[in-house]
Amino acid sequence: MDRYELGDILLGRDVIRNKVKELAQELSLYYKDKPVHVIGVLKGSVIFLSDLIREMDAKVHMKLDFLSVSSYGASTKSSGVVKINKDLDESVVNKNLLIVEDIVDTGLTLQYLVNILKERSPKEIKICSLLDKPERRVVDLKADFCGFTIPDEFVVGYGLDYGGYWRNLPDIHVLRKVN
Numbered sequence: 747m748d749r750y751e752l753g754d755i756l757l758g759r760d761v762i763r764n765k766v767k768e769l770a771q772e773l774s775l776y777y778k779d780k781p782v783h784v785i786g787v788l789k790g791s792v793i794f795l796s797d798l799i800r801e802m803d804a805k806v807h808m809k810l811d812f813l814s815v816s817s818y819g820a821s822t823k824s825s826g827v828v829k830i831n832k833d834l835d836e837s838v839v840n841k842n843l844l845i846v847e848d849i850v851d852t853g854l855t856l857q858y859l860v861n862i863l864k865e866r867s868p869k870e871i872k873i874c875s876l877l878d879k880p881e882r883r884v885v886d887l888k889a890d891f892c893g894f895t896i897p898d899e900f901v902v903g904y905g906l907d908y909g910g911y912w913r914n915l916p917d918i919h920v921l922r923k924v925n
């Protein structure tokens with residue numbers, strides 16, 4: 747297995763904080779007059795999600811639920827295999843869903859999630875992702891609300907991990923291969 751170490755900061759905490767505020771404003775406007783059922787995709791989205799919803803207008807009528815899907819494990823490449831490890835607690839029938847993700851990479855995870863959620867008859871499904879790596883996309887999927895477009899680099903921090911580590915870092919770093 748390849749070994750990696752923490753590389754340079756790609757997005758610092760202040761830049762992230764400002765972008766999260768901007769996204770929260772956009773979302774507050776969009777959900778001004780309609781209740782939203784926010785779905786956090788565990789575990790990568792939790793730091794972003796908790797900052798995001800606290801920056802949103804308190805008048806927005808929202809509920810929070812979580813899904814857990816299998817990730818890459820200790821690899822930086824998508825296996826294309828997505829499995830639900832923890833399903834939602836509540837029904838989504840006729841609700842306005844906002845899926846909150848850390849990153850859209852190949853797009854396979856979100857495409858799969860959107861497809862299974864569609865079968866449960868929600869009113870609407872929107873996607874909010876902090877990061878987007880468009881160069882790696884293998885399916886036609888775009889987040890409706892997106893923070894940063896980043897180059898094809900594996901990144902960790904602010905919720906994003908490698909093998910479960912580095913989620914706690916306040917900045918987003920590039921992962922560097924150790925030779």
Ligand code: IMP
Nearest residue numbers: 824850851852853854855900901906907
């Ligand atoms: P996708 O299915 O390829 O779009 O990948 C989605 C998931 O892969 C994300 O929710 C992350 O958990 C993980 N992932 C993709 N790229 C990165 C990265 O650069 N750093 C950490 N996790 C990543």
